[in-house]
Amino acid sequence: MSFNYPKMKNNFDIKVAILLTTFNGSPTVKQTIEKIEDSILKYGKPVNVYIFDDCSSDNTVEVITQSWTLNRDNLIIVKNPYNLGLFQNKNKGLNYLRNDYDWLLFMDQDDFPAENWISRLVEVITTNNTQNCLFIWSSYNNFRTDKLQLIIGDTKGNIITHFPTKENLIFWIKKIYTPFCISGSAINTKLLNKTGLFNIKYNHFGDTDFLVRGMLMGFNHIYIASPLLVRSLNDLQASFRHLSTFRDFREMPMYYNSFSKYLPIYDRFHFGITLLYTMFRRFCKAIIHLNFRNSLSIIRIFINLSFIILKNLFKN
Numbered sequence: 346m347s348f349n350y351p352k353m354k355n356n357f358d359i360k361v362a363i364l365l366t367t368f369n370g371s372p373t374v375k376q377t378i379e380k381i382e383d384s385i386l387k388y389g390k391p392v393n394v395y396i397f398d399d400c401s402s403d404n405t406v407e408v409i410t411q412s413w414t415l416n417r418d419n420l421i422i423v424k425n426p427y428n429l430g431l432f433q434n435k436n437k438g439l440n441y442l443r444n445d446y447d448w449l450l451f452m453d454q455d456d457f458p459a460e461n462w463i464s465r466l467v468e469v470i471t472t473n474n475t476q477n478c479l480f481i482w483s484s485y486n487n488f489r490t491d492k493l494q495l496i497i498g499d500t501k502g503n504i505i506t507h508f509p510t511k512e513n514l515i516f517w518i519k520k521i522y523t524p525f526c527i528s529g530s531a532i533n534t535k536l537l538n539k540t541g542l543f544n545i546k547y548n549h550f551g552d553t554d555f556l557v558r559g560m561l562m563g564f565n566h567i568y569i570a571s572p573l574l575v576r577s578l579n580d581l582q583a584s585f586r587h588l589s590t591f592r593d594f595r596e597m598p599m600y601y602n603s604f605s606k607y608l609p610i611y612d613r614f615h616f617g618i619t620l621l622y623t624m625f626r627r628f629c630k631a632i633i634h635l636n637f638r639n640s641l642s643i644i645r646i647f648i649n650l651s652f653i654i655l656k657n658l659f660k661n
Contacts, residue, residue, distance in 0.1 A: 359447045359470055361463070361531070363392055364438045368399040368428070370454030371408045373577060378412040380457040385415065388463040396422040397438040399429055405454070432543040432551040435527075439542055443534040453528035456485075457575045465573055466531045469504060475533065478506070479540065479564035482530040483573040501570040509560040518557055518604045519616045521597070525566075527552040529574035536564055549593040550600050557604055591639070594624055594646045598653050605657045617654035621647060 363381060367374055385392050398406050406424060413420050429437060435451075442449055448470060452458060459465075469481055484499035507513050517523065540559055543551045559566065597620050605613045624647045631639040 359467065360445070361392060361448045361450055361467060362442060362446045363394045363450045363452060363463075364397065364435075364442060365394060365452045365454065366397045366399065366431075366434045366438060367401060367405050367409070367454040368431075368434070369401045369403045370405045371401075371403045373455040374405055375408050375412045376457055377452065377454055378409055380459075381452060382413070382415055383460050384458045384462040384464075387460045388467070391416060391419050392463060393419050393421060395438060395442060396420070397434055397441075398422065398424045399431075399434040400425045400427050430545065431548055433545045436542045436545065439532070439534075439537060443537050446534055448531045448533060450531050451527050451529065452574075455577050456526075456528040457577070458529060459573045459575075462529065462573045465569065465571070469567060469569060470531065473504065473506075473567065475567070477536075477563070477565055478533055478567055479536050479559040480530050480532045481567040481569065482525055482527075483569040484571055485526060485529060485574045485576050486572045488575050488577045495575075498572040499570045500572065503570040505568045505570060506565050507560075507568065508565045509563050514557075514560050515608055515612055517560060518608060519612065519619070521550060521553055521600060521620070522593075523553045523556060525552060525556050526574075526576065527555070528576070540564075546599065547596055550596050554600065554603070561607065591627075591642055591646065594627070594643060597624075598646070598650045601650065602653050602657065605654075606660055610659065613658060614654075617650075617658070620650060621654070624650070 365377070365381070370377075381394060385394075396406070396409055401424075406422060409420075409422065423438075423441070425434065425437070439449065448466075450463065450466060465483075466481055469475075475481070486498050487496040507517070536559075539562060540555065544554045544558075545551075547554055556566065601617065601620060605616065608616060624643055628640055628643045628647070631637075631643060
């Protein structure tokens, strides 16, 4: 099976739209909207922006409406009558839009796209053969609000296609805290129907699960080695809340049970030990801080994961 697809020029205008999912995002969403507008102006064409608000209890929708300065017809806001959850809300947006557009550009409420975000993604889509590409993602910069420090990401500018080879599949399954970020990526709607969207059983590792399932289905993904967004690392982000509540640990047994069978025995064992070691380190930190309640939670999950690892170690 050959993966050397030739580059090609698509002689048609692709239909793209921006999907922004929000929940109580008023502290950051104003800057996100402003940066999205800058990217649209740089692109030079009107782009519809769809807001799927997950029943925010703050004034997120009002902030978005007041911050938007472009054509009001290009801003469409859908407010859920009740809270669906992080990936359920993303799936609702995907279901709503996937039949009307070729590619959907994702953005989170607390990340800020670069000025060339849209134009660069569209350029990569139209100058590469993306018929088997599920999504395109990019490097990003981290802005640590606690330290007021900007951490510069990959700036080589290379376009790298990750094909679903055995070696790549092993790498990405084991890369559970994947550098892949759904925010700032472009998703191919023609292939989206085959993936089953995001697995709503996850809250923390839903994007990792999406990446791995796509590769298992034979899809590739393209990486742009250039920062096209800024991620603001702060305690408002869902990922930070999940770490503090051990949501990531609670999802590890399910993730390992789903994907370890695709690993050789050595990698299966090594991956399991790596997950257990991650839990052990967080357990030690909880003990040092005399947080015995969290320590007990980690022990329970540790034991559960240990049994699953033993059960799956020699499973075909």
